[in-house]
Amino acid sequence: MGTLARIYTPAEAAAVSGIGIKAVHNAIDKRIVDTVPSTARRIGGVVRRALTGEDLLRLKLWYGVGATLPADRRYRLFEEIKAAPRAKTVRADDLLIVDVAEARKQLKARIVDLDEAEAAIGRVKGVMGGEPVFKGTRIPVRMITTMLAQGADEAEVLEGYPKLTPRVIELARMWVAAHPVRGRPKKLVEQGVKIKSSKRVVLKGDPGPSARSRRV
Numbered sequence: 001m002g003t004l005a006r007i008y009t010p011a012e013a014a015a016v017s018g019i020g021i022k023a024v025h026n027a028i029d030k031r032i033v034d035t036v037p038s039t040a041r042r043i044g045g046v047v048r049r050a051l052t053g054e055d056l057l058r059l060k061l062w063y064g065v066g067a068t069l070p071a072d073r074r075y076r077l078f079e080e081i082k083a084a085p086r087a088k089t090v091r092a093d094d095l096l097i098v099d100v101a102e103a104r105k106q107l108k109a110r111i112v113d114l115d116e117a118e119a120a121i122g123r124v125k126g127v128m129g130g131e132p133v134f135k136g137t138r139i140p141v142r143m144i145t146t147m148l149a150q151g152a153d154e155a156e157v158l159e160g161y162p163k164l165t166p167r168v169i170e171l172a173r174m175w176v177a178a179h180p181v182r183g184r185p186k187k188l189v190e191q192g193v194k195i196k197s198s199k200r201v202v203l204k205g206d207p208g209p210s211a212r213s214r215r216v
Contacts, residue, residue, distance in 0.1 A: 117171035
């Protein structure tokens, strides 16, 4: 079976398609894409929303041509793709031709990246309290992506964690996007990161002794 023949959670669909998770749920609520039942996605006996590879294609095209085509024309575009599933291009209007083959190619490449991320990251019993880590290390994945999100330079992270590579960090970003945590994200100190030093930084427009402190 091809990579687009699988099913995906909304978070996985967002990570693969490059569409925000809220936009994915909005597309589901508005029936732009249809969910499919899947016992593999059950949590607490409830079937979660699951999307097919064709739904990922719809998401990518729906938001990709959204500024160009009205909604009714986008729906007709989907019908034309469904009627000619092997077509490489589909004419959307008199001036716009949609490269469906390229969209599928991009999705497949992102799915391969997600598969690689799943293979490189996981929970190991007895390691870091069950936090997802880069396999073969004790480095928590979310700690690294949190550091980057809070302004850490990638080169500094790689210097501090020589077992990591730019490719692994790229995969970590995708993995975290596909596996969001519920509730308030943990702060770095809650993820085991120790603050090595503290310095006072004067912010623009905040003069004198009332300057705020920033920990680094």
